[in-house]
Amino acid sequence: ETGVTQTPRHLVMGMTNKKSLKCEQHLGHNAMYWYKQSAKKPLELMFVYSLEERVENNSVPSRFSPECPNSSHLFLHLHTLQPEDSALYLCASSQELAVGGGELFFGEGSRLTVL
Amino acid sequence: GENVEQHPSTLSVQEGDSAVIKCTYSDSASNYFPWYKQELGKRPQLIIDIRSNVGEKKDQRIAVTLNKTAKHFSLHITETQPEDSAVYFCAASPSANDYKLSFGAGTTVTVRA
Numbered sequence: 001e002t003g004v005t006q007t008p009r010h011l012v013m014g015m016t017n018k019k020s021l022k023c024e025q026h027l028g029h030n031a032m033y034w035y036k037q038s039a040k041k042p043l044e045l046m047f048v049y050s051l052e053e054r055v056e057n058n059s060v061p062s063r064f065s066p067e068c069p070n071s072s073h074l075f076l077h078l079h080t081l082q083p084e085d086s087a088l089y090l091c092a093s094s095q096e097l098a099v100g101g102g103e104l105f106f107g108e109g110s111r112l113t114v115l
Numbered sequence: 116g117e118n119v120e121q122h123p124s125t126l127s128v129q130e131g132d133s134a135v136i137k138c139t140y141s142d143s144a145s146n147y148f149p150w151y152k153q154e155l156g157k158r159p160q161l162i163i164d165i166r167s168n169v170g171e172k173k174d175q176r177i178a179v180t181l182n183k184t185a186k187h188f189s190l191h192i193t194e195t196q197p198e199d200s201a202v203y204f205c206a207a208s209p210s211a212n213d214y215k216l217s218f219g220a221g222t223t224v225t226v227r228a
Contacts, residue, residue, distance in 0.1 A: 004158070031214075040124065042218040043159075043204065056215070090159070100211040101147025101166065106158040 002026050006091050006107035014115050015081060021110045023074040023091030029105070031097045032074040034066060037088040037109065049074060050097040081114045088112075117142045117209045121219025129227050134192040136222045138205035141186070147208035148181060148188045149216070154201045162203075163190070195226045 004025045013019050025032065034046040048056035049068040063085075065077040074091055088111050092104040118141040128134045138148075149164035165172045165179045165188065172179050176195075181188040192199055205219040 040220055042119065042220050043206075043216075045215060048214070098208075098214045098216075100213070101149070101164070101208040101216075102214075103149070103161045103164075104151075104159075104216070106151075106160070108156070108158045 004091055004093055004105050004107035006089075006110050008110060009108065010111045010113075012113045012115065013078070013081065015083075017081075018077070018079040020078065021076040021089055021091075021112075023076075023107055025072055025074075025091075025093040025105070027093060027095075027105060029093035029095050030071055031094045032068060032071070033092040033094075033104065034074065034076055035090040035092060035106075037090055043090070047076075048097070055097065078112070081112075083114050086112055086114045117145060117207055117215075117217035119205060119207050119217045119219045121205050121222055123222060124220065125223045125225070127225045127227060128195050130195055130197065132195055134190075134195055134199070134224055134226075136190045136203055136205070136224075137187060138189070138207075138219050139185075139187040140207040140217070142207070142209050143183075143186065144210040145186075145207040146211050148179070149206050149208075150177075150179060150190050151204045151206065152201045153204065153221075159204060192224075195224075197226050197228055200224060200226045 036044040047066040067075040088109040090109045091107040146167040151159040152162045153159040178191045202221045206216040
C-alpha cells in the first residue's frame with residue numbers, strides 16, 4: 001500500500017454506538033490531519049497532529065476523540081454521535097506541519113452515516 | 116479567521132471549451148493558494164498552487180492567477196476534456212506562520228462530450 005489509506009470506507013452507526021475510523025500513511029510524513037467534508041460546504045479542519053502531538057483541536061465536540069499512537073497512524077474514535085455528524089471524514093498527511101503552505105496528501109475518506 | 120468564497124458552485128462546459136473558477140479571500144496576509152481536484156469517490160489531490168509573490172502560474176492546460184489587491188484568485192482550465200469532470204476546491208493559507216488552510220465550498224465541473 002502506498003499513500004494514505006483509510007478504513008472503513010463506509011460506516012453506518014446508531015447514535016449510541018462506539019466506532020473508530022483508522023488512517024495510515026505510508027509516506028514517512030510527520031503531520032496528520034482529520035477533515036470533515038459535508039456536501040456543498042468547505043472542508044472543515046478538525047484535528048492536527050505533528051510528530052504525534054496534537055496541535056489543533058478546532059472546537060470539535062467531545063464525541064469525536066482523536067488518537068495518534070505514532071506518526072504513521074491516526075484514529076478518530078466516535079461515540080454518541082448525532083445525525084448531523086453524517087459526512088465524509090478525510091484523513092490527510094504532509095511532510096511537516098504545513099506552515100506557510102504545503103501539499104496535503106488525502107485518503108479516500110470514510111463515509112459515515114449516523115442513524 | 117480567513118473566509119474563502121468560491122464561485123460558481125456548478126459549471127457545465129462543452130468539451131474543448133475553457134472553464135474558469137474564481138475564489139475570493141478575506142485575509143490580506145494570506146500567502147499560499149492551492150487548488151485541489153476531487154473526482155467522484157476519489158481523494159482530493161493538489162493540481163496547482165501559487166504563492167503571493169507570483170501573479171500567474173501554468174501547468175499544461177491549467178493555470179492559476181492571483182490578484183492580491185482585489186484578494187481573488189482563479190483557476191483556468193483550457194481545452195477541457197471529460198477527465199476534467201470533478202469537484203475543484205480552492206484554499207488559502209492565512210499567513211507564512213500558519214499551517215491552517217481555509218477551503219472554498221467547491222465547484223462541480225461537468226465536461227459535456
